[in-house]
Amino acid sequence: MKNIIAFLFAILLLGCKQVDKKEEKHNLQQDKVFNKLITSIDNYANETLEHGNINTISLAIYKEGKVYHNYYSKKSDKQVNPSDDIHFEIASITKVFTGSLVAKAVLEKKIKLEDDIRLYLKGDYSNLEFQGTPITIKDLLTYTLGFKDRRPPKFDQLWNDISKGIYETKPIEYSVNDFLEELTSVQLDKKPGTYYVYNSVGS
Numbered sequence: 561m562k563n564i565i566a567f568l569f570a571i572l573l574l575g576c577k578q579v580d581k582k583e584e585k586h587n588l589q590q591d592k593v594f595n596k597l598i599t600s601i602d603n604y605a606n607e608t609l610e611h612g613n614i615n616t617i618s619l620a621i622y623k624e625g626k627v628y629h630n631y632y633s634k635k636s637d638k639q640v641n642p643s644d645d646i647h648f649e650i651a652s653i654t655k656v657f658t659g660s661l662v663a664k665a666v667l668e669k670k671i672k673l674e675d676d677i678r679l680y681l682k683g684d685y686s687n688l689e690f691q692g693t694p695i696t697i698k699d700l701l702t703y704t705l706g707f708k709d710r711r712p713p714k715f716d717q718l719w720n721d722i723s724k725g726i727y728e729t730k731p732i733e734y735s736v737n738d739f740l741e742e743l744t745s746v747q748l749d750k751k752p753g754t755y756y757v758y759n760s761v762g763s
Contacts, residue, residue, distance in 0.1 A: 594623060594624075594626055594628070597621060597623065597628075598621075598628050601619055601621060601628070601630075602630070602632075604619075605617050605619055605630075605632040606632065609632060609633070609634045614634075615633060615634045616631070616632070616633045616634070616642045616646070616648075617631070617632040617633070617642075618630075618631050618632075618642055618646075618648050619632070631643070652760075658701075659701055662697065662701060671697060672697070673696065673697050673698040673701075674696050674697070674698065675696060675697050676694040676695070676696060677694070677695050677696065677697060677699075677700055678694060678695075681740070681743075683740070683744065684744060685743065685744060687744065687745065687746055687747065687748070688743070688746065688748070689748065689752070690706050690748040690749070690750060690751050690752060691751065693751050693752055693753070694752065695748075695752045696752065696753065698753065699752040699753045702753075702756070703756055703757055703758050703759060704752060704753045704754060704755060704756050704757075705748070705752055705757070705759075705761065706748040706749070706750035706751055706752040706753075706754070706755060707746060707747070707748060707749075707750075707757070707759070707761065708746075708747040708748060708749040708750075709746075709747070710757060710759045710761070711759060711760060711761055712739070712742035712743065712745070712746055712761075713742070714734065714738065714742055715734070715739055715742060715760075715761075718732065718734045719760065
C-alpha cells in the first residue's frame, strides 16, 4: 500500500513539473512576443521622428498584464525632455477612447446605439435630423452624421488656425459651450447613417 501511495505521489510530482515546464515555456514565448512588439514600437517612433514633422512622442502598450511605456524625442538645441509632466496632443486617438467608453456603456445598458443623440443634449437641437431621421449614437461613432458641412464655421476656422500653428503661443478662445451653441445651427443634407465622412465632430 505504501508503495502504491509513493508511486502515485511520484506521478503527481512529475506531472506538476511538466506543467511548470509548459508554463515556463509559455511565459518565455510571451516574453519573446512582447519584446518583438517593443522593438517594433521603438522602430516606429524613431522613424517617425526622422520625418521631421514631430519632435516628441510618448507611446505605451498594454498586453496581457504587461506595460511598456517610453518617451522619444528629436535631438535639438531647443529640446524639451519629455516626461509625465508634459501634455501631449492625442488628436483622433480620443475617438478610440470615446468608442471604448460607449461600448462599455452599451454593454452596461446605460445607453443604446439607436438612441437619438438629442437625448443627451440640453437645449433645442431640432436641426439635428434629416426628414424626420435623427442622428443616433451609432451615427456619431461611425461618422455618418449627414452634416452639410464637415464642421461648424467657427470650429472649422479654429481647426485651420491650429493647423497653421497660430495657437502655439496663445490660448484657444473656443470652449465646449461655444461648440454646443454652434451645433444648434448645423444643417443636415443627408440622411444620418447613410453617408460616411470622417470628421472631428463625429465622436
